[in-house]
Each structure stands twice: as C-alpha cells, then as structure tokens.
Amino acid sequence: MRQLGYRAVDIIVDHTAHLNDKKVGSLSTREEMEAVFREAIPKEGMDPNALLGFVEKEVLPNITHLDHPRFFAFVPGPSNYMSVLAELLAVGFNIFSGDWLGAPAAAQIELVVIKWLTDLFQLPESAGGLFVSGGSMANLMALILAVHHKKQPGKVGVAYCSDQTHSCIERAVRILGKERVELRVIDTDERFSMKAEQLSRAIQDDKEKGRQPIAIVANAGTTNTGAVDDLKRIAEIREAENLWWHIDGAYGGVGILDERQRALYTGIEQADSIAIDPHKWWFQPHETACLLVRDQSRLRDVFYMMPEYLKDVEVSEEEVNYSNYGIQLTRGFRAFKLWMSLKTFGLDNFALAVKRGVGLAELAEREIRKYAGWEVVSPASLGIVTFQFQKPGWSREKANQLNQAIMDTMLKSGFAMLSSTTLQGRRVLRLCAINPRTTEEDIKEAINQLNRIAKTVEHATQHA
Ligand SMILES: Cc1ncc(COP(=O)(O)O)c(C=O)c1O
Structure with a gap:
C-alpha cells in the first residue's frame, strides 16, 4: 500500500513540476481512446504496479491540463497540493459527511468554513449553507428554495436572469418544470450587465398579466466576460418586490477578496442565496462548490427527511446533519479541501x-x-x-x-x-x-x- 501510494504521489508531484513543458490540450480522438481502453469487464485482476504504469502511459497523458499555466480556456482549474492531500485523506478514511454521527469533526469543519464564507459576504448570523458538487448544483438548489418559499399554489412562478446568465439556470428551470417556474431573460447593457430598469418593468408587466414573479438571479462574474450585475440596484428592486434573490457567484464571487473590485459587490449582503465555486478561482480540486443562504433554516424547511432507518442519527439542535440541508444523503468531505488550504496559505x-x-x-x-x-x-x-x-x-x-x-x-x-x-x-x-x-x-x-x-x-x- 505504501509503495503504491508513494508512487501515486510521485506521479502527481512530477506532473506539477513539469507542467510548464507539457502540451496544454489533448486532441485524442474517440477512435484512439477506444483502441486503448475498450475491453470486456476484466474477470481476473492485474498487478496494481503494472496498472499504475498503464495509467501513467495512457490515462494521464490523454487529458487536457486545466491546471497548466497557459490554459486560458473556459474556467481554468488551478488546484493546490494541500487540497489534493485533503481529498486523499478524506477518501482514504472514506469520511461520511452526511450526518453528525458519521463524522463530528467533518460537520464542525464544514460549519466553520461556511461561516468564514458567509462572513466574507457579510450575510447575517442566521446564514448558513453547505458544500455541493458544483455551481450547477448550487444554482439548482437556490431555485428549488425560491420555488418552495415564494411560489403560491396554483400559480406559475417567474424567475428573472440576464442574457449572460450561465446555462445551468435554464437547466434548473427545466428540471423544476414549466408548471412551477418559467424563466424571463433580461437584456444586458454594453458592459454585459443586466439592464436593471428592464428587469423592473418586466416584473411589473408580469404582475399585471397575473403571473407571479418569484426570483431574481443576478451574476457576480459572468462566464463570458466576468461582468457583475448592478447588485446595488437589483437589491432595491428585489426589496420592493419581495422576491427571492439569488446571486450566481460561481465564477466571480471570490473577486470580493480584491479590494479594487469590492465596490462591485455592494448589495450582495442582501442576497437570499449565493452560489460560489471554490473549484474555480479558490484553487480547489473539482467538485468543490458551495451554496450559501441568508437563513440556514430555509434549507432545512425544504430538504429535511427523517425515515425510520435513520432515527439513530437524529441530533440535537446544535449538531448538524448536513444531509438534511441538501439533496445528498451520502456526501464526501468537500469542506476539508478548502479548510486545509485556507489554513495553510491564509486568506x-x-x-x-x-x-x-x-x-x-x-x-x-x-x-x-x-x-x-x-x-x-x-x-x-x-x-x-x-x-x-x-x-x-x-x-x-x-x-x-x-x-x-x-x-x-x-x-x-x-x-x-x-x-x-x-x-x-x-x-x-x-x-x-x-x-x-x-x-x-x-x-x-x-x-x-x-x-x-x-x-x-x-x-x-x-x-x-
Ligand atoms: C457563472 C457560472 N455559473 C455556474 C457555472 C456552473 O458551475 P459548475 O460547472 O461548477 O457546475 C459556471 C461554470 O463555469 C459559471 O461560470
């Protein structure tokens, strides 16, 4: 076990050390990959050292290096080694982060990291949230909250977003179903920010036509151009209309750390929910994202379940079963990655x-x-x-x-x-x-x- 593990670490460290000399992208075709990997399910096992050799030769060279210094496409994935170790340990111990009984330390660390993040966005004491797989999941959950908490029975809710909003919002609306929510897309200005006055007019128009506005999705850093919507003005609109206000900060929420950008984020503290993706610009390995909410109990209102076979894990108010705050019951220890790297490098x-x-x-x-x-x-x-x-x-x-x-x-x-x-x-x-x-x-x-x-x-x- 040790020898195999040391070899895996060596492969990772060598990769990082020689990243600069590697080609950024992999152009391997389906035909080439079929030729290398297609086989019947193996009935007999093979020597793990030989398998690692095969992985080194055939798997790892046939990937695009999102951590390469000249990968400028989409959203780069410059992970960091402390989070890699956190992932290794979490997986090595197969830590179960679904309930307090599964791992009190894991639940406590998730509570702590989420508090660091909600404080960063100046959300109130009632705030909370949890780690999820990605921005798409965080945004979907935010829309589920909006529908659950704002939509009146028998009405179709309307959610508003800009024409620069990430497609996962449209997918979330599709998942929720058109009998529950439909999306109204607002134009953007020359800076690719949502036209706030058009938003305001669209809401009035929908109300006059008997539709029920329920949510505004604003961007704090669009995927296309890094644009931030006018959060201050949108905060006023949502306040006047009493809508659920979600901010997709999956890509750009972290920009609040740069004091030169901070003014762009004025108003974010009034959001009902914020999606952030530590696996983007917080230098974490993939599948590290968060949904932050203004009021932690809103998550529990929607997601709490207590079947008879889980009664043993029921906990007091102070202790937290994260599976009651989201979609997953079995969950890995994602918070560990951000916690280890924030502890190592500092904010x-x-x-x-x-x-x-x-x-x-x-x-x-x-x-x-x-x-x-x-x-x-x-x-x-x-x-x-x-x-x-x-x-x-x-x-x-x-x-x-x-x-x-x-x-x-x-x-x-x-x-x-x-x-x-x-x-x-x-x-x-x-x-x-x-x-x-x-x-x-x-x-x-x-x-x-x-x-x-x-x-x-x-x-x-x-x-x-
Ligand atoms: C602004 C924004 N929102 C949401 C997403 C989707 O996030 P994920 O890929 O983590 O599901 C992205 C991904 O690039 C994004 O840039």
Missing part, C-alpha cells in the same frame, strides 16, 4: 492570488491593444478578457471563421489554450487568466503567438 494569500489573476487579464488586454487588427470586445473584468481579430471590409462570417481558426491552431500547437464565445453575434476569443502559476511572460508570449497565427491564417485565406 491574504488567496486574495493576492485572485488579485494576480485580475492583473494578468489586464496585462493581456494591454498586450492585445498593442497589435494591429485586434479589437478588445470586452475589457478585462475579473480575470477575463475577450477580443477579435478583424480587418476592414471583412464580413461578420469571415471574422467569425478566422477567429475560430486562430483558436484551433493555437490549441493544436499545444502552447496555450483559449476558448471562444459569441458576444452580440460576434465570435470572439476569450482568455481567462486565473492561474497563479501563469507568468507575465506566459501572457505576453501567448498573445504574441496568437498574432502570428492570425497573420498566417489570414494569409492562407487570401491565397485559398
């Missing part, structure tokens, strides 16, 4: 790392502006900048196609990976710079290479 270092990501995207924006033909489409915001290569006379389709080709060529090169998205009908390149291992040189060289690729791609189309 100030997390704040420095977040500030660094914000600054690196600003640097990327400055670099892009240096090169002819490039246009910044959304300026750096919370670590994200979007841009497009464009020449006078190009049709929108041509620009879209060429920018897609630039991105694909960069991915094939293995040097860096960006993603693309559509903003106001334009296909743009999107760079997300939240990995603390990323250097200024990485950013400069990536933009430089993008520019070189753009010229080659342009040249190729001229001579096609």
